[in-house]
Amino acid sequence: MIQDITTKDSKQFQANVLGCKNITFEHFTVSAPDESPNTDGIHIGRSDGVNVLNSEIKTGDDCVSIGDGSKNLVINGVTCGPGHGISIGSLELFKNEEPVDGVTVKNCTMTNTSNGVRIKTWPGAEPGTCSNIHFEDITVTNVSSPIIIDQKYCPWNKCKINEEPKVKLSNISFKNIHGTSARPEAVKIICSATLPCENVELADIEITHSGPTGPAVSQCSNVKPKVSGKQNPAACSAPIPAKPTPTA
16 A cells, blocks of 8 residues: 655656555645656556555646556556646557556546546557456546547658557446537547457547637547437547549
8 A cells, every 4th residue: 555645846757556456645735846757656567456546646647647557457546747647658568568458547537638538559569459348437627638549650751651460359348428629620530450359338428629710629530439328529420531532
C-alpha cells in the first residue's frame, strides 16, 4: 500500500511500477509542470493487480500510463490535469512485449488535458494483443481528445506510418463519458485495416464542443462499434475518408 504520498517535480516518471503484483496507490498526489516532458504520473508495466485510487495527478505527460504486460488494473477516482490523460500504450514498438488484459478506469475526471482516455499502438511494428479494457463514468472538461483509440500512433515520424498495425484490440467499452472537448473531434477510433477492432462499445456519450470550427464530431476507421444510449456526437459520424483513386 502506497498511501498519502506526494511527489513533486521529478525529472521523469513520478512512479514506475514494473514487474509488480498487488500494489495499491491511494491518495497519491503528483505535481509537475504541464510543459515538463516524459513526467508520467504513474507508469505501470508487466504488473498484475495494481490499483490507483482517489488520487490527484498534475503532470506534463500521461497521468497514468499503462505499458505491456499489465493485467487486472483498476484506476478509480483519479483527478487528472494538466497532463495527457490516462493512456494504454504506446504498445508493440519493441519485440516480445506481453499482452495487456483487464484494465478498468472509472470515476475519473480530466481537466484541460490533451487526451482523456486513450489506447495507442504503433503502426508497422510488432504483433500483440490488448483486450478487456473498460472506461466508465468519466468527466472531461476542455479536453482536446476525450476518447481516442489511435493505432496509427507515430510521433516524430519514427515509424512505418504506411504499414498497418499488428496489435489486435478487442472487448473495449466507453460508457457514460461526458463533458466538453477543446477540439471538434471528441471521439476518434482509428483501428488496423488488417486486424480491425472487435467488440467495441460506446454507451451514453455526451461530449460537446463550441467554437468556430463547429460542433463535436466522431471519426472511426476499421471498427463497427456497438452503440447504446445517448450519443453526442453521433457515433462514427465522420468516417476517415479513403485515399483518392489515381486517375488514368
